[in-house]
Amino acid sequence: MSQADAASLVRVGNLADLAEAGRKVVKVGAKQIVLFHGANGVYACNNRCPHEGYPLMEGKLTDGCILTCNWHNWKFDLERGETLVGGDRLRRYPVELRDGEIWLDVSDPPPQERANAALASLRDSFRRHEYDRMAREISRLALAGADPLDAVRGAIHWTHDRFEFGTTHAHAAAADWLALRDGSNGTDDAGRLVPLVEIVGHLAWDSLREPVYPYPAGSTPYDAEALVAAIEAEDEAAAAALLHGALEAGLGFAELERPLAEAALAHYQDFGHSLIYVLKTGQLIGRLGADAAEPLLLALVRSLIYASREDLIPEFRAYGPTLAAWDGSGTRPAVAEDFTRLPVAKALARAAESSADPEALYHALLGASAWQFLHFDLAVQDRSDGPVSKNVGWLDFTHEITFANAVRELCTTYPELWPRGLLQMACFLGRNAGFTDPEQDTGQWRVEDGGRFFEGAFARLLDHGEFEYIVSCHHVKLLSAARAEVAAAPDAPWVPTLLAALNRFLNAPLKRKHALRTARQAIAFVALEG
Ligand code: FES
Numbered sequence: 001m002s003q004a005d006a007a008s009l010v011r012v013g014n015l016a017d018l019a020e021a022g023r024k025v026v027k028v029g030a031k032q033i034v035l036f037h038g039a040n041g042v043y044a045c046n047n048r049c050p051h052e053g054y055p056l057m058e059g060k061l062t063d064g065c066i067l068t069c070n071w072h073n074w075k076f077d078l079e080r081g082e083t084l085v086g087g088d089r090l091r092r093y094p095v096e097l098r099d100g101e102i103w104l105d106v107s108d109p110p111p112q113e114r115a116n117a118a119l120a121s122l123r124d125s126f127r128r129h130e131y132d133r134m135a136r137e138i139s140r141l142a143l144a145g146a147d148p149l150d151a152v153r154g155a156i157h158w159t160h161d162r163f164e165f166g167t168t169h170a171h172a173a174a175a176d177w178l179a180l181r182d183g184s185n186g187t188d189d190a191g192r193l194v195p196l197v198e199i200v201g202h203l204a205w206d207s208l209r210e211p212v213y214p215y216p217a218g219s220t221p222y223d224a225e226a227l228v229a230a231i232e233a234e235d236e237a238a239a240a241a242l243l244h245g246a247l248e249a250g251l252g253f254a255e256l257e258r259p260l261a262e263a264a265l266a267h268y269q270d271f272g273h274s275l276i277y278v279l280k281t282g283q284l285i286g287r288l289g290a291d292a293a294e295p296l297l298l299a300l301v302r303s304l305i306y307a308s309r310e311d312l313i314p315e316f317r318a319y320g321p322t323l324a325a326w327d328g329s330g331t332r333p334a335v336a337e338d339f340t341r342l343p344v345a346k347a348l349a350r351a352a353e354s355s356a357d358p359e360a361l362y363h364a365l366l367g368a369s370a371w372q373f374l375h376f377d378l379a380v381q382d383r384s385d386g387p388v389s390k391n392v393g394w395l396d397f398t399h400e401i402t403f404a405n406a407v408r409e410l411c412t413t414y415p416e417l418w419p420r421g422l423l424q425m426a427c428f429l430g431r432n433a434g435f436t437d438p439e440q441d442t443g444q445w446r447v448e449d450g451g452r453f454f455e456g457a458f459a460r461l462l463d464h465g466e467f468e469y470i471v472s473c474h475h476v477k478l479l480s481a482a483r484a485e486v487a488a489a490p491d492a493p494w495v496p497t498l499l500a501a502l503n504r505f506l507n508a509p510l511k512r513k514h515a516l517r518t519a520r521q522a523i524a525f526v527a528l529e530g
Pocket of ligand 1: 052074
């Protein structure tokens with residue numbers, strides 16, 4: 001109290017009255033403060049519990065200074081300021097007794113101190129993934145005048161080494177959530193808070209109870225070809241050292257994007273995720289600044305190293321030879337209908353026939369992807385008696401669109417990567433062709449006004465109600481990718497098909513767990529193990 005500004009000292013009553021009553025609430029400006037006369041002294045704290053705001057005046061004081069909120073049993077040590085049970089810290093006010101009078105120091109801590117406290121508490125909320133507490137702490141951060149994006153930056157740093165396989169959908173969706181927030185001029189404060197809590201909550205969820213998977217230290221002078229080779233060799237130590245070398249040399253994502261995209265497309269990696277992650281990591285660093293570069297790049301490189309190389313599995317064995325033979329001489333015009341029902345090898349061969357005009361071929365492939373997405377046979381999702389190879393669902397089709405977006409964005413910048421991107425789109429189409437139903441009536445899903453459709457879909461995302469982050473994150477990724485594609489080619493023939501497919505997907509059931517199918521496949525598999 002001695003260093004407090006005299007103007008912030010407020011007399012709030014006398015000690016004798018408080019001793020008799022045991023507790024009382026006083027109002028100081030907008031603050032509602034409760035005073036306790038405990039066995040160990042006088043304490044003052046906010047009357048609103050930091051959990052859900054119920055009055056602590058109704059709480060129970062034990063052991064002289066332990067206050068229990070009777071609504072949900074949170075416990076606060078009024079002497080030391082710790083939250084013993086629960087989460088958020090309780091604001092206390094220093095007390096001074098002068099000549100039998102009670103004085104409080106009601107001055108607020110400096111903004112930076114409040115911001116640091118909010119970030120520390122946000123980090124603490126990760127231990128149990130306390131979603132509502134995350135929302136409160138980010139709100140406190142903003143109220144302290146700090147940049148609310150510091151919550152995202154902090155979450156990235158706190159979690160990046162908790163991901164055994166590097167980048168996850170949480171990072172990829174973060175870029176789209178931030179773009180949605182940036183574009184929400186008409187949205188209220190709550191609408192602008194939702195994307196931040198979704199990002200932070202998803203990172204917390206994905207890293208929950210994970211140990212630390214340390215990244216290799218060390219630094220080597222950066223060399224783009226060496227970075228691609230290190231990823232190809234699955235040598236994380238070498239790749240991390242090159243990344244550190246690049247960052248120490250002052251290079252940014254712009255200089256690293258090309259080799260990272262090349263590494264992602266060196267194989268048909270992880271069903272398109274790798275290239276999506278490269279694109280989204282770049283967007284995320286661009287939005288958050290250089291401070292986020294190192295953790296995001298280390299996670300990205302790790303994910304590229306661990307991604308499955310699907311061009312090596314028999315299903316995609318035609319990919320490598322077709323790529324090797326690609327010479328850009330194929331002049332046959334391509335339309336979407338050419339690709340909607342072809343198996344992998346034929347889709348690859350058909351793509352090569354149109355190699356002379358990559359952008360026209362891209363539109364044909366995206367058109368076919370939109371058609372497949374619109375015609376996904378829902379019976380496949382519901383079936384419980386098929387083999388593992390037929391475990392196909394909605395997300396296999398949504399990724400055709402998000403991958404296409406990454407291909408266009410990155411191959412337009414680096415045209416030499418078109419052949420890989422286009423052939424991998426053809427692989428996607430070939431894989432999914434057998435799981436469509438061309439006979440179904442899709443007229444009901446027609447969208448008349450694309451602009452209003454996207455507006456409504458994004459608005460609903462802000463109150464999505466999906467428990468699993470993976471569902472809402474796919475919604476934001478898919479809608480963002482689709483809107484970008486439509487914006488880039490508003491008159492393309494596939495636009496109505498893509499809009500109808502999105503409309504159908506957003507209104508169709510998404511079966512996320514297959515209990516019976518898993519059981520049947522397990523029994524069949526184990527019986528053949530020998
Ligand atoms: S409101 Fe106090 S513990 Fe919930």
